[in-house]
Amino acid sequence: MEWLERNVPKFVLAPSFVAILVFVYGFIAWTAWISFTKSRLMPRYELDGIGQYERLFAAPRWDVAMNNLFIFGGLFIVISMVIGLMLAIFLDQKIRAEGVLRTVYLYPMALSLIVTGTAWKWILNPGLGIQAAVRSWGFENFTFDWLIRPEMAIYTIVLAAVWQASGFVMALFLAGLRSVDTEIIRAAQVDGIPTHRIYSAIIIPTMAPIFLSAFIVLAHLAIKAFDLVIALTNGGPGYATDLPATYMYAMAFSRGDLGQAASSAMIMMGVIFAIVVPYLYSELRPRRDQ
C-alpha cells in the first residue's frame, strides 16, 4: 500500500513523460540525424557528414532568412515591449472605461495570425490600402509601398506583428504594475517624488521578472513566426521576407529536400537554445537570498 502511494504519481506521469520523450526529444534526435544525411524526397539514414550545413550556409536565401530573423526579431521584441509598457502605464492612471480600453488593445491577440496577415496585406497594398486612400484624399504624391519593395517588406511584417502582440504585452505589464506594493508608491508620493521618477526608479525595476517573461514569449513568437509571413507576403517580393521557418517549410514540403530542411531546423533550434538556456539558467539556479 505504501509502495503504491509512493509510486502512483510516477505511474500517472509516465505516459506523458514517454510521449514527450518520443515525440519531442526523439524527433529532435531524428531531425539531427537526417540533417547529416543526403535525404531528399524521403529520409535516408546513411550518414554523410556536414554537407547539408555547407549547402545551407552557401545559399543566399538562407542568409536573407537569418538576417530577416534578426531584423524582425529585434524590432518586434523591442517595439512591442515599448508600446506595451506605454499602454500599460497609461491604462494604469485609474482612467475611466479602463476595462473597455483594455479589451480593445487585447483584441488583436484573439485574431489568428493568418487573419492579421491577410488584413494587413490589403491595408498595405499600394493600390487598395493606405496609399490609395491617402491619394484619393488629394495627396497625389503620397507613397507607402513597403509591401512591394524588397528592402522594406520585412518591416511590414514587423508592423503587423507589433500590432498583434503589443496588446498582450500591455496586459502582462499591467498585471505587473498592479502587483507593485501600493504602500511603497504611496510613501514615494508622500515624499513628493514626481510620477515619472516613481515609474523609472521604483515600479519598472520591481517588474524585472515581467520583462523577462515578455521577452521570452516574444522571442519564441519571433523565431517560430511562420503564418504571418505566409499570409502577409508569402516570403515575397522574391524571397525578401523569408524567415528560417518559411525556408524550412519550402525545403521540406515544396522542394523535396529533407536534408536542407532538417539542417535549417537544427540551426533554428540552436538560436532558440541560445535565448532560452540563459533564461532557464537564471530562473532555475538557487536564489542566493533564500
Next chain:
Amino acid sequence: MKSVLAASTAVMLAGPVMAEPTAEVLHWWTSGGEAKSVAVLQEQFAAEGGTWTDMPVAGGGGDAAMTALRARVLSGNAPTAVQLKGPAIQEWYEETGLADIGSVAEANNWAEVLPAQIAEHMKCEGTWCAAPVNVHRVNWIWGNKQILDEHGIAMPTTWEEFNAAAEKLQAAGVTPLAHGGQNWQDATIFETVVLGLGGPEFYQQALVDLDPEALTSDTMKQVFDQMRTIRGYVDDNFSGRDWNLATAMVMNGEAAFQIMGDWAKGEFLAAGKEPGVDFVCAQTPGEGFLYNVDSFAFFELDGEEKQQGQELLAKLIMGPEFQKTFNLNKGSIPARTDVALDDFDDCAKKSSEAMNAGAEDGSLLPSYAHGMALRGAPAGAITDVVTAHFNSDMSSEDAVQQLADAVANAM
C-alpha cells in the same frame, strides 16, 4: 453485334470469379473544373466494376498531397495511384520503386499515340510506370482583343515587338502586362523568355541539362535584361496576386497581356469570353512548346484487386474517351495525339498542332517552372534567383553568377 453480346456475356460470367479492381487515388484536383474532371474518371472506373476510394488532398499546389503521400509511403501503406508528374516520377521510382504497367501500355499502343518526349516522362528505366492525363502548354500569351485593336497592336512574335507594344500601351496609360508576384509566376515568365530569346536548343542546355556555360552565357544575361524590362511593364500592385486575378485584369481591360499557361483559358471561358472575339491566344514570342503534363503513377502493391485496379485505371486514363472529356473540362489538350479535337476551341487546336510539330522538330520541351524539367531542389534554386532578380535591382551579371552558384549548390 454477336461479338458484343458474347463479350458482355463473358464479362458477366467472368465477373463474379475475378477479384474486383479497387483503387485508392491520391490527387489534388479539388477546384471546380478539376473536381468535375476527376469525377469522370471515377464514373468510368465504377462502370467497369471497380471500387474507387477518393483521396483528394488540397493545398499548396500539390505540396499537401505530396506530404500525405510521404507519410503513407513511410508507414508502408502507399495509395494505389498518385497524381505525380515530371521527374518526380523517376525520383519516387528511385526511392521506393513504382509498379510496372508495361502490359497495359503495350496492349493499348501507348508508344504509338504519345509524343516521344512525353512518353519518356512516363518511363522508369525503360518500363512504363505512369499514365499521362493531359498536356498544358505553358508558353501562352493572352491578350485583350479590344485593347489591342484600339491601339493597333498585333500579338507580338518577338520580344522586341512585345517591348514596343508594351511601351505604346504604357504611353497610352494601359498596364501592358498583368502579372502576379508569386515565385512560380515569375518563373513562368522567365522560362518563356529563355525559350524565346535563346531558342529551344538553348532552353534544353540551360534549364534541362543545367549546363553551367549556358547558365552564365551572354544569352542568359540578355534573358535577365529582358526580365528587368518586363518588370517595368507590371503594375504596382502585383505583389502576391493570384494568377486568376491577373487573368481577370486582362478580361476586364485593366491590362493588355498576360503570360500564363492554358489554364488561364479556363478563366476566360468560365467568364463567357470567346477566343478570337474577346481575347486572343498566341504563343509567347519565339518558337517552341513548353509542356506541363499531369500524370498518375502507381506504387508497387500486393493484392490482386489492387493490381487490377491499377491496370484498369491506367487503361481508362489513357482511353480516348476520358482524355477528351477530361481535357474539355480542364482546358488542356489530350496527351494522346489521335483524339479528335472537333469539340475543342481554337486555342486548344493551335496547342495540339504546335505539340505535334514540336514533337517532330525537337522543340517540344518540358516546363521548368512547373516541375517538368528538373527535380525539386535545382528547380527551386533557379526560381529563387529568378524571383530575387525580378523583385530587386540585381544586375544581370550578378544574376547569372548566382544562377550558376545556386544550381551547383542544389545538386
